[in-house]
Amino acid sequence: MSVDTVIETLRGQLGDKVVVTDADAIAPWLTDWRGRWTGASKALLQPSTTQEVATIVKACNEAGVPLVAQGGNSSMVGGATPNPDGGSLLLSMRSMNNVRMLDAEAGTVVAEAGVILANLHDTALKRGLRFPLTLGAKGSATVGGLVSTNAGGTQVLRFGTMRGLTLGLEAVLPDGTIHDGLGGLKKDNRGPSLDQLLIGAEGTLGVVTAALLKLAPAPVARSTAFAGVKSPAAALRLLRRMTDLVEGFELLPHDSLEAAQRHMDVSSPLASKHDWYVLVEATQAKGQEDARALLERLLAYAMEDGLVEDAAIASNEAQSEAMWRIRDGLSDSEKQVYGLATQHDISVPVDAIPEFLKRVKSEIEREWPGSWVSGYGHLGDGNIHLHVRAMDRACEGWQESEGKEIGRRVHDLVTEAGGSISAEHGIGQMKRDELARLGEPARLTMLRALKAALDPKRIMNPGKLIP
Numbered sequence: 001m002s003v004d005t006v007i008e009t010l011r012g013q014l015g016d017k018v019v020v021t022d023a024d025a026i027a028p029w030l031t032d033w034r035g036r037w038t039g040a041s042k043a044l045l046q047p048s049t050t051q052e053v054a055t056i057v058k059a060c061n062e063a064g065v066p067l068v069a070q071g072g073n074s075s076m077v078g079g080a081t082p083n084p085d086g087g088s089l090l091l092s093m094r095s096m097n098n099v100r101m102l103d104a105e106a107g108t109v110v111a112e113a114g115v116i117l118a119n120l121h122d123t124a125l126k127r128g129l130r131f132p133l134t135l136g137a138k139g140s141a142t143v144g145g146l147v148s149t150n151a152g153g154t155q156v157l158r159f160g161t162m163r164g165l166t167l168g169l170e171a172v173l174p175d176g177t178i179h180d181g182l183g184g185l186k187k188d189n190r191g192p193s194l195d196q197l198l199i200g201a202e203g204t205l206g207v208v209t210a211a212l213l214k215l216a217p218a219p220v221a222r223s224t225a226f227a228g229v230k231s232p233a234a235a236l237r238l239l240r241r242m243t244d245l246v247e248g249f250e251l252l253p254h255d256s257l258e259a260a261q262r263h264m265d266v267s268s269p270l271a272s273k274h275d276w277y278v279l280v281e282a283t284q285a286k287g288q289e290d291a292r293a294l295l296e297r298l299l300a301y302a303m304e305d306g307l308v309e310d311a312a313i314a315s316n317e318a319q320s321e322a323m324w325r326i327r328d329g330l331s332d333s334e335k336q337v338y339g340l341a342t343q344h345d346i347s348v349p350v351d352a353i354p355e356f357l358k359r360v361k362s363e364i365e366r367e368w369p370g371s372w373v374s375g376y377g378h379l380g381d382g383n384i385h386l387h388v389r390a391m392d393r394a395c396e397g398w399q400e401s402e403g404k405e406i407g408r409r410v411h412d413l414v415t416e417a418g419g420s421i422s423a424e425h426g427i428g429q430m431k432r433d434e435l436a437r438l439g440e441p442a443r444l445t446m447l448r449a450l451k452a453a454l455d456p457k458r459i460m461n462p463g464k465l466i467p
Contacts (some may be wrong), residue, residue, distance in 0.1 A: 070143045
């Protein structure tokens with residue numbers, strides 16, 4: 001059965017509201033968020049219920065027509081962009097945007113796949129709760145995408161990734177059957193967890209339609225500090241003192257701060273210049289120590305011991321937001337100020353970060369003279385956003401030629417350090433070949449076996465994740 005036949009079959013079953021074929025309406029969703037990949041599709045499918053998703057998936061499976069599920073289209077690795085051959089249909093989950101249930105006493109919420117993260121935050125806050133995961137794309141990223149990429153962000157230190165915050169899933173499997181795991185059973189020994197298989201699978205094993213998620217009490221107060229440190233090693237020692245007491249701990253070098261100052265026209269929270277900085281956030285629940293007093297106490301001890309050179313603590317919410325605005329704007333600021341770069345979302349064991357940063361900077365800048373290596377990120381969970389800037393080596397086509405060679409070398413160093421070439425953005429199409437090159441045989445065998453078993457016709461998000 002052809003793509004056109006499937007489209008007409010679905011139009012007859014679901015109507016024009018669900019099956020959109022207008023090229024202008026489809027066009028905005030064919031290019032990824034970073035503008036690196038553009039695909040083609042003859043139809044944009046917009047279901048609003050799980051049963052409609054099941055109808056779509058079943059029809060595509062019977063016809064062997066590929067299907068690419070998409071939420072907020074905020075993937076950093078081309079994970080939600082259809083192939084350029086036009087043979088895939090685009091499955092938009094944005095119309096499934098209801099919060100079905102919020103149990104304040106149990107601290108749980110059932111959110112459909114198209115619920116935008118910022119809207120979930122607002123909904124929980126109205127009930128005195130919060131969904132404790134946030135990231136820069138919170139205004140567009142959706143629950144389905146967050147689950148499918150096992151998203152992280154800046155609160156992983158205390159609350160974990162989406163894997164740890166997800167209690168159950170509803171999903172449509174590649175044959176069109178519906179998996180209902182929203183019961184939230186704490187004990188269920190009926191074999192391996194299908195929910196856990198779907199988390200981080202990037203839509204290659206099924207379509208997530210809803211998730212049962214953990215909520216946490218909304219803090220009564222928060223306090224944010226910006227501190228100068230000598231090195232990542234000093235930052236790591238400071239983190240060890242604070243791990244159980246804070247929920248955010250971000251590391252950034254001076255060149256990243258300088259880019260933010262130049263591009264965003266912001267001032268450094270500190271009067272003096274330092275080689276490295278940490279951004280620390282503490283929250284206060286009812287009955288706990290005052291968040292500001294906690295940071296003052298911890299930083300005072302650290303300054304006495306020489307771990308911190310200088311520090312500023314926000315005195316109000318506006319100052320806290322200003323500090324986080326610097327952190328959230330680093331990627332765009334570096335791009336505008338320093339130009340071309342290869343960007344790497346990588347992780348290594350937390351204790352290995354100081355030595356890894358030294359080694360990767362030394363070796364890449366030695367092998368490619370004139371380049372500049374720098375990294376910032378979530379020190380508490382080992383996730384570094386490492387950028388290799390072209391600088392003196394910049395030329396037309398650099399990212400696709402020498403940039404790819406540099407990327408492979410970075411990934412080699414990450415692998416040697418016992419790390420992962422994808423910490424929180426996923427594999428998508430950008431890193432699929434690198435996963436095939438560097439992935440351990442057991443992991444690759446299991447991924448391929450799962451794909452073959454659950455999606456033998458390979459219709460679910462083809463060309464992504466699975467080598």
